[in-house]
Amino acid sequence: MFEPPPTFVPAPSWLRRRAPPDIAAEAVFYAGAALAALHPVARDEHPLGSLWRQRLALSCAATLARQGGRTDDEAALRDYWYLRRDDDDPGPGGRILDAWRKLGERASSDVQQWNFALAPALGHPLNSLTDQIVGLAGRHTQQQHVMPVLAAAEIIAASRRVLPNDDVVPLWLADAVLAHQLRWPAPVPLLAAHLSRGALRKAPQHFEGETVFMSALCAAYTTAAVAAIDLYNDLARRAARLLAVAPKLRGKDAAIRVGILMVEDAQIAGAGKMGTDRSTRRLFQRLVSLGAARELTGRPTFRLYGL
DSSP states (O other): OOOOOOOOOOOOGGGGOSSOOSSHHHHHHHHHHHHHHHHHHHHOOOTHHHHHHHHHHHHHHHHHHHHTTOOOOHHHHHHHHHSSOTTSOOHHHHHHHHHHHHHTSGGGGSGGGHHHHHHHHHTSOOOHHHHHHHHHHHHHTTSOOSOHHHHHHHHHHHHHHHSTTOSHHHHHHHHHHHHHHHTOSSOOOOGGGTSOHHHHHTGGGGGGTOOHHHHHHHHHHHHHHHHHHHHHHHHHHHHHHHHHHGGGOOOTTHHHHHHHHHHOSOEEOOOOSSOOHHHHHHHHHHHHHTTSOEESSOOSSSOEEEO
């Protein structure tokens, strides 16, 4: 059984200001403070970190889907992912979710894995231009920047110059480069859910000395880091509740289901190694009644359960 996850000090209230700083230097300061507050959370290696990164990945993918003119929200993307068979194509939205889930995996701390993680999201193998940008991002990880956010800004600006209509590659690589600079064990999906498309279009101006994009990027990282800390602490409270009631459970697959709830965004109440569909549904209903799990769809059928 898992140990209870740690909780972390919430981000200070002064980082929660709604209006982004007007001065670039001030924006950089706020981003640095927010990422410093996030740093111990991102560095922690409790298994709950896997679930945390998956929830952040879902938020990033849903934002990109919406910006791309699709109607897929978080609930729809979760359905695509968990209600498909292993050999099914999850669709365009599901492929974007796949890329952001891969971003949050430990394997993505290895620069050599970035090509493999990005290819499914594009729906085709990487072309020479995309491969060129991935290679440039890899070289950025070898440079010791004073500000990791600056490394993220440079790779976004370079990506948008070469791929002016692509949102996925610049944002994915920015988070990957940032995590590498900060020596996190796995990247944390942050930026895509908080950087506007309008701000992204201004990225190439970064190389021309303009500060508009840098300010927007820092504001996005500030908001993203604060939200990520809040999410982790909420999940930690839910996980502690789950672990507290786990000894009371009597289902045949109870220990397995509890373990999955701790590390996976959602799961179906289907038959397990020993339990039947019916017994698994009863187990989840019991967990919901105890406040230790949630039903995530609001549907009477094809339900998904998570922490």
